[in-house]
Amino acid sequence: MMTPSEIVRQLDQDVVGQSEAKKILAVAVYTHFRKSARALAESVELVKSNVLLIGSTGTGKTLLCETLSRILGAPFVTADATTLAQTEFVNNEIEAILQRLLDKAGGDVARAQRGLVFIDEVDKLKAVSDQSRATSGESVQHALLKIMEGSQVRLRGGEYIDTTHILFICGGAFVGIEEILKNSQSYGYLSFSDADNQTILNRLSARVKPTDLLAFGLVPEFAGRLPVIARLQDLSKEMMVRIMIEPKESIYRQYREMLKTDGVELIIKPVVFEQIADIAMEYKVGARSLRGIFEELMTDVLYAIPDNPSIRRVVIENLFEPPRLLAETPAKAPAAPKE
Numbered sequence: 539m540m541t542p543s544e545i546v547r548q549l550d551q552d553v554v555g556q557s558e559a560k561k562i563l564a565v566a567v568y569t570h571f572r573k574s575a576r577a578l579a580e581s582v583e584l585v586k587s588n589v590l591l592i593g594s595t596g597t598g599k600t601l602l603c604e605t606l607s608r609i610l611g612a613p614f615v616t617a618d619a620t621t622l623a624q625t626e627f628v629n630n631e632i633e634a635i636l637q638r639l640l641d642k643a644g645g646d647v648a649r650a651q652r653g654l655v656f657i658d659e660v661d662k663l664k665a666v667s668d669q670s671r672a673t674s675g676e677s678v679q680h681a682l683l684k685i686m687e688g689s690q691v692r693l694r695g696g697e698y699i700d701t702t703h704i705l706f707i708c709g710g711a712f713v714g715i716e717e718i719l720k721n722s723q724s725y726g727y728l729s730f731s732d733a734d735n736q737t738i739l740n741r742l743s744a745r746v747k748p749t750d751l752l753a754f755g756l757v758p759e760f761a762g763r764l765p766v767i768a769r770l771q772d773l774s775k776e777m778m779v780r781i782m783i784e785p786k787e788s789i790y791r792q793y794r795e796m797l798k799t800d801g802v803e804l805i806i807k808p809v810v811f812e813q814i815a816d817i818a819m820e821y822k823v824g825a826r827s828l829r830g831i832f833e834e835l836m837t838d839v840l841y842a843i844p845d846n847p848s849i850r851r852v853v854i855e856n857l858f859e860p861p862r863l864l865a866e867t868p869a870k871a872p873a874a875p876k877e
């Protein structure tokens with residue numbers, strides 16, 4: 539079992555920034571798998587701490603969970619809480635999620651039972667007196683609660699999946715939680731006398747508590763099942779730039795690799811990434827818009843290359859100027875003539 543810091547180091551290779559969330563997630567996963575190993579070995583009761591990730595769309599919630607599951611070598615599935623609320627038969631839908639987990643585990647029940655399930659958009663399950671949905675958000679919360687606590691679910695094929703040791707990670711944007719936090723700060727009894735206290739105070743105040751989730755509209759039992767809460771930051775322009783370049787599988791690396799197979803070197807100047815990040819910031823969907831903008835930029839290049847086998851280099855100096863397609867690498871600058 540990897541230590542939390544090792545998990546974070548691994549996450550760093552794929553996920554840019556979000557260090558607070560990485561740390562909380564790493565500790566939660568580490569604790570969870572140790573507790574469940576002990577529970578299995580000594581048949582003691584497992585007290586589960588499922589995790590809630592709060593962050594705007596496109597800030598890396600799904601990517602974090604995906605990467606985490608890959609690092610741990612655990613089967614992983616994602617599901618959408620809004621989809622659950624749209625179906626009349628929530629339990630069938632939940633059964634289908636666990637079936638997918640079992641498939642991911644290659645049919646190995648024991649492996650599936652130690653997998654990860656990410657349920658996105660749980661903030662959309664808040665209690666409202668809106669009956670347009672097939673199932674009320676509240677009853678979906680209750681259905682999820684049961685599997686999050688740990689229960690035996692019978693799948694269509696007749697197998698039973700015990701969810702006790704499955705780690706559930708919930709996600710959501712929780713728009714409006716800031717306002718709730720502002721009103722719920724109740725740490726006035728700490729002394730303000732030194733900078734240290736202020737730091738602790740700031741950290742505690744930024745922390746979302748289960749009671750804040752109640753105020754948001756989650757039912758107490760459900761909120762109570764999500765004691766570990768991590769928040770992801772909105773992406774800055776600098777983070778967007780890094781996302782295009784740094785990760786192991788960054789978009790830039792992917793395109794460079796792709797062109798390399800045609801014997802073409804792709805060079806994109808730093809200012810171009812800034813220009814793309816500027817546009818992406820406007821879209822307000824986090825890093826989600828980067829790929830689309832990038833693909834548009836590359837269309838002309840990918841269109842031209844197959845017809846021009848002599849192209850050896852593609853240089854993009856500005857997002858708003860056509861890419862330069864160069865036939866060969868420049869000859870070395872001629873040596874200065876000797877006097």
Ligand SMILES: Nc1ncnc2c1ncn2[C@@H]1O[C@H](COP(=O)(O)OP(=O)(O)O)[C@@H](O)[C@H]1O
Pocket residue numbers: 552553554555556593594595596597598599600601602781785824825826
């Ligand atoms: N912090 C990040 N580091 C690297 N890539 C990111 C990050 N945040 C988002 N992305 C990229 O943006 C896209 C959307 O991210 P995703 O994890 O699905 O967002 P969310 O689940 O928070 O809505 C993915 O292609 C992902 O690779």
Ligand SMILES: [Mg+2]
Pocket residue numbers: 599600601658
């Ligand atoms: Mg997502």
